[in-house]
Every structure is written in C-alpha cells, then in structure tokens.
Amino acid sequence: DYQLALEDSRRSERKLEDNRRNLELALENNNTEVANLRMKLSGAEGRVNALETTLARLDSVKREIEFKLSSIVSTLHRTIGSRLGVHRSKSPGTAKSRSPSPRRSR
Structure with a gap:
C-alpha cells in the first residue's frame, strides 16, 4: 500500500x-x-496626438481662409454696390437697351 x-x-x-x-x-x-x-497602444496614441495637432492646425488655417474670403466678399459687395450706385445715379429710370446679338438676328 x-x-x-x-x-x-x-x-x-x-x-x-x-x-x-x-x-x-x-x-x-x-x-x-x-x-x-x-x-x-503607444504608437496609436502618438498617431492620435499627431492627428489632433494636424486637425487643430487645419482648423486654424480654415478659420483664417474663411476670414480672408469673408473680407474679399465684403470688398466685392462694396465695390459692386458702389458701381451699381453710380450707374443708377447717372441714369435713373432708364434702362440701357441692348442690341440683339448678330447670331440671333434673322
């Protein structure tokens, strides 16, 4: 046993x-x-940080471009508005008639 x-x-x-x-x-x-x-995980966190930095930079660039575009639009509106105002004041009530296009005349 x-x-x-x-x-x-x-x-x-x-x-x-x-x-x-x-x-x-x-x-x-x-x-x-x-x-x-x-x-x-460390590599992924590094990529996330890099992407967040890139996103922040691109957001900043986007805001800057939007501001510049807004300024351009504003300038164009003022320029077009002042030109339209000049044309209107020279000939109030009379619209300039256009001669028909040579292609259209028969």
Whole structure:
C-alpha cells in the first residue's frame, strides 16, 4: 500500500509540475502579448496626438481662409454696390437697351 501511495503521489507531483510549467509558459506568452499591445497602444496614441495637432492646425488655417474670403466678399459687395450706385445715379429710370446679338438676328 505504501508503494502504491508513493507512486500515486509522484504521479500527482509530475502532473502538478507539468501544470506549473504550462502556466509559466502561458504567463510568459501573456506578458509578451501585453508588452506588444502596450507598444501598439503607444504608437496609436502618438498617431492620435499627431492627428489632433494636424486637425487643430487645419482648423486654424480654415478659420483664417474663411476670414480672408469673408473680407474679399465684403470688398466685392462694396465695390459692386458702389458701381451699381453710380450707374443708377447717372441714369435713373432708364434702362440701357441692348442690341440683339448678330447670331440671333434673322
């Protein structure tokens, strides 16, 4: 009985050793995967920061372009408005008649 119990105990010990080795390998693999994922995350965070910086810069450029465009539109409105005002004051009530296009005349 003692020999059987001793062999049974040794079998159990080998199984436990195998389980321990398997768990250590799994832990090592998981630690490697965690390290790789951390590197990927760090790279992704770097790209996010770069994209946010680019977005902020582009928003600033967009606002600057919108302001310049608004200034151009305002200047055009003033210029066109003053020219229309000059034409109206020279000939109030009389519209300039156009001669028909040579292609249209028959």
